[in-house]
Amino acid sequence: MSAELALRDPTAGPPPIRPSPRASWAAGPSRIASHARVSRLGLRTVALGYLLLLLVLPVGMVFWRTFEHGLAPVWAAVTAPDAVHAFWLSLLLVAIAVPLNTVFGVAAAIAVVRQRFWGRRVMSSLIDVPFAISPVVVGLALVLAYGHNGWFGNWLDSVGIQVIFSVPGMVMATVFVSLPFVAREVIPVLREVGTEAEEAATTLGASPARTFWHVTLPAIRWGIVYGVVLTSARALGEFGAVSVVSGRLSGSTQSLPLYVQDRFENFDATGAYTAAVVLAVLAILILVVMNVLARNRRVVA
Numbered sequence: 001m002s003a004e005l006a007l008r009d010p011t012a013g014p015p016p017i018r019p020s021p022r023a024s025w026a027a028g029p030s031r032i033a034s035h036a037r038v039s040r041l042g043l044r045t046v047a048l049g050y051l052l053l054l055l056v057l058p059v060g061m062v063f064w065r066t067f068e069h070g071l072a073p074v075w076a077a078v079t080a081p082d083a084v085h086a087f088w089l090s091l092l093l094v095a096i097a098v099p100l101n102t103v104f105g106v107a108a109a110i111a112v113v114r115q116r117f118w119g120r121r122v123m124s125s126l127i128d129v130p131f132a133i134s135p136v137v138v139g140l141a142l143v144l145a146y147g148h149n150g151w152f153g154n155w156l157d158s159v160g161i162q163v164i165f166s167v168p169g170m171v172m173a174t175v176f177v178s179l180p181f182v183a184r185e186v187i188p189v190l191r192e193v194g195t196e197a198e199e200a201a202t203t204l205g206a207s208p209a210r211t212f213w214h215v216t217l218p219a220i221r222w223g224i225v226y227g228v229v230l231t232s233a234r235a236l237g238e239f240g241a242v243s244v245v246s247g248r249l250s251g252s253t254q255s256l257p258l259y260v261q262d263r264f265e266n267f268d269a270t271g272a273y274t275a276a277v278v279l280a281v282l283a284i285l286i287l288v289v290m291n292v293l294a295r296n297r298r299v300v301a
Helices: 002-007 021-067 071-078 081-114 120-127 135-146 153-158 167-177 180-193 196-203 208-237 240-246 256-265 269-300
Strands: none
Touching: 021 071, 021 269, 071 081, 071 269, 081 120, 081 167, 081 180, 081 208, 081 256, 081 269, 120 180, 135 167, 135 240, 167 208, 167 240, 180 208, 196 208, 208 269, 240 256, 256 269
């Protein structure tokens, strides 16, 4: 030590104070926490900005343009005969498609999860076909199958049934595009609950129907509810497939999304914006119902 002091320049200042290893270790977690906080804030900013640009601002502009001239034009657009017909036709499509897809979805989920048969994986894959195929392609396929020159078109014409360019074709298109939601919500729930309760009920002498109604159905009810909500939203907003098979006849085969396009193409901005607001309000109501059900599910659990 003395030799080091003797060699040190007497004009130099005192040696720098180095932080102890313990101090460096203590500063490390705080620095990491600070970086993590900045990273979280950055991710939140990007996500909120993305939603603001693509969702909030466009939808907000639709609401603003709808009511910028007061309530009188909006009321006149809502009560127009074609608008009323399009509204009730959309609700009719939902009222038909949702129960059909609910029954099919529950049956398909039970078949995929609870049964073992040849083609089970093929069936599970076919359920997802509406996710992969464009709705426009679905509509074209229905026209080729059930149209006037389609596979079944001549036979349907001979018995006086018109599918394409009428409500039955719109129902078929809506059912097709909204088919997977109930099944895909129920399948994981069935796998999660297992088979113990069902086997116990069968051992105690319960029939398959009684086991389903009193054991299986209560266990999968939340999956069914979520599937019904998603199916309703999808059926309500369907445009592509319905546009192809409906013919878009005003006051006859024109659903609410088709009515929005028709009014916009005919330079009726108020009618288009008003119908779009009605669709947005219905979608928001469906979202609120889904959130309330999710909260109730957590409370019950």
